[in-house]
Amino acid sequence: MKFGTKAIHAGVHPDKSTGAIMTPIFQTSTYVQDSPGVHKGFEYSRTHNPTRKALEENIAALENGQYGLVFGSGMAATDTLLRTLKPGDEVIVSNDLYGGTYRVFTKVHAPWGLKFHFISMEDINNIKGYINDNTKMIWVETPTNPLINIIDIKGAAEIAKAHNLLLAVDNTFATPYLQNPLDLGADVVMHSVTKYLGGHSDVVMGALVTSHHDLAGQLSFLQNSCGAVAGPQDCFLVLRGIKTLHIRMQRHCENGREIAHWLNQHDKVEKVHWAGLETHPNHTIAKAQMRDFGGMVSFTLKGDNLEEATRLMSNLKVFSLAESLGGVESLCTHPTGMTHASIPKEQRIKNGLKDTLIRLSVGIEDVEDLIGDLKQAIEYAVLTEA
Numbered sequence: 001m002k003f004g005t006k007a008i009h010a011g012v013h014p015d016k017s018t019g020a021i022m023t024p025i026f027q028t029s030t031y032v033q034d035s036p037g038v039h040k041g042f043e044y045s046r047t048h049n050p051t052r053k054a055l056e057e058n059i060a061a062l063e064n065g066q067y068g069l070v071f072g073s074g075m076a077a078t079d080t081l082l083r084t085l086k087p088g089d090e091v092i093v094s095n096d097l098y099g100g101t102y103r104v105f106t107k108v109h110a111p112w113g114l115k116f117h118f119i120s121m122e123d124i125n126n127i128k129g130y131i132n133d134n135t136k137m138i139w140v141e142t143p144t145n146p147l148i149n150i151i152d153i154k155g156a157a158e159i160a161k162a163h164n165l166l167l168a169v170d171n172t173f174a175t176p177y178l179q180n181p182l183d184l185g186a187d188v189v190m191h192s193v194t195k196y197l198g199g200h201s202d203v204v205m206g207a208l209v210t211s212h213h214d215l216a217g218q219l220s221f222l223q224n225s226c227g228a229v230a231g232p233q234d235c236f237l238v239l240r241g242i243k244t245l246h247i248r249m250q251r252h253c254e255n256g257r258e259i260a261h262w263l264n265q266h267d268k269v270e271k272v273h274w275a276g277l278e279t280h281p282n283h284t285i286a287k288a289q290m291r292d293f294g295g296m297v298s299f300t301l302k303g304d305n306l307e308e309a310t311r312l313m314s315n316l317k318v319f320s321l322a323e324s325l326g327g328v329e330s331l332c333t334h335p336t337g338m339t340h341a342s343i344p345k346e347q348r349i350k351n352g353l354k355d356t357l358i359r360l361s362v363g364i365e366d367v368e369d370l371i372g373d374l375k376q377a378i379e380y381a382v383l384t385e386a
Contacts, residue, residue: 003062003177004246011057012239025236026050047224051232055239056207059197062176062242063189065209067216069223070235074172074192075100076228077206079108081168081188083226084218087113089136094121094151095351096144098192099340101170107342118347122282124155131163140186141170143286146298146335146359147352148173148273150282153289157185166215172196172326177249179290187212193230195326199241199248203234248328251364252295258367259360259374260297268382273298295362296325298335300354301382309334309356312381318365318373325361330370333359 001010014021026049033039042048052070060068071077078101085091093105095118105116117130127138138160142151153169160167169181172192181189191197193205210216223229230238260274275286276293286293301308313321319332323339333339336348336355343353362370 006061007058007245008243010061011054013054023051023054023236023239025232027232045232046227046229049229049232049235051235051239052230055230055235055242058239058242059176059191059193059207060209062245063171063182063209064176064180065182065189066211067213067220068207068209069216069219070193070230070238071206071208071223072228072230073204074190074194074206075104077190077192077208078170079104080219080222080226080228081190081208082109082114083222084215085109085114085136088115088134089113090115090117090130090132090134091137091139092117092119092127092130092135093139094141094144094149095119096147096149096353097139097141097170098145098172099335099342101139101141102340102347103342118351120351121151121156122149124152124159127156127159131159131165135163135165137166137168139168139170141173143173143275143294143296145173145296146273146333146340146357148275148280148296148298150275150280150286152282152285153179153181153184153186160187161185173294173296174290175245175249175294177246178253178292178294182209182211184289188215193238194324196249196252197242197245197326198238199245199327200237201324201327201329203237203241205230205234205238248364249292249294252362253292255364255367255370256293256295256297256362259362259370260293262371263297263299263374266378268302268378270300270302270304296359297362298357298359300356300358301378303382304354304356306355308381309358311384312377313358315377315380316373317376318369319360319377325359327361328364330363330365331361333361335359 031042056068167186168188169186170190175196188210191207263269264272274297319330
């Protein structure tokens with residue numbers, strides 16, 4: 001079954017009682033049992049819910065995995081995966097990553113005894129120097145947030161398997177439409193479902209997908225025990241959103257390509273971060289592991305002037321200045337002041353994240369309007385005196 005067909009049909013079946021083609025919202029906390037312990041597969045909605053089950057099966061199918069779990073947020077999914085580790089364990093992490101992930105690693109789990117090594121992984125061999133007897137996991141974001149660095153998933157998987165480590169990949173930016181980390185050797189995939197999978201900026205949710213039975217059992221136990229589950233109405237909304245994921249992603253990619261090339265040719269733009277540019281350091285790896293290059297684009301203006309960058313972001317008319325990404329509408333974000341503010345400045349600078357970087361989540365509007373908006377905002381930013 002091809003991707004578009006799976007997006008619409010995987011995990012979804014007409015309701016047996018009514019024939020409803022859309023999965024019902026099972027807005028219930030509990031389920032009547034025929035006798036103690038004898039039920040129809042559902043007993044309490046923290047443990048299982050029919051709407052959630054359909055979504056979990058759908059996302060697992062899209063990632064070519066056997067087991068899917070959805071949570072109240074992407075951070076809840078990340079937190080649950082880290083709870084499979086124990087004090088003293090070490091995790092090697094790609095250094096350019098979402099600020100909320102950095103925060104939960106360093107402020108929540110590090111005080112409980114986990115150790116994190118944040119390293120550049122554009123050269124995958126850098127990982128090897130940080131592996132020791134306590135290493136248990138490699139955590140990869142690719143493309144990274146917000147610098148759009150590309151990490152070789154297959155290469156990371158080979159290193160992980162050679163040392164009996166778990167490889168986790170945050171696939172939020174790419175989505176399963178553009179890449180499937182499990183097929184490249186990863187052990188578990190994380191998604192902020194809030195973003196492209198939901199696609200309409202109306203849900204907060206996270207997901208984990210794996211094909212390892214024992215790991216899935218651990219995660220399911222933690223999901224039920226700790227209870228950070230997604231509600232049935234949110235699951236319904238994401239099921240609806242996923243049905244158009246393939247056609248939305250096509251448009252995100254098309255618009256992202258147009259805007260990245262337009263910015264790259266602008267005489268006021270210093271640097272564009274987008275993996276589809278042949279000048280991108282790991283463009284070849286991106287071509288090998290991705291089907292297209294996505295709609296996330298970051299850039300800086302010439303002069304490295306924060307006031308100019310701020311004026312640009314504040315004067316966009318079609319792009320909205322807001323956190324998050326992956327919705328049908330185009331968003332602009334200032335990473336150091338918004339999504340990545342929780343990362344200390346010295347760490348951001350070390351990673352190459354400038355205060356002047358602007359991140360775009362390119363939506364599915366008419367690209368001429370998006371380019372026109374960027375054009376007027378850049379002109380305003382660089383021609384207006386502070």
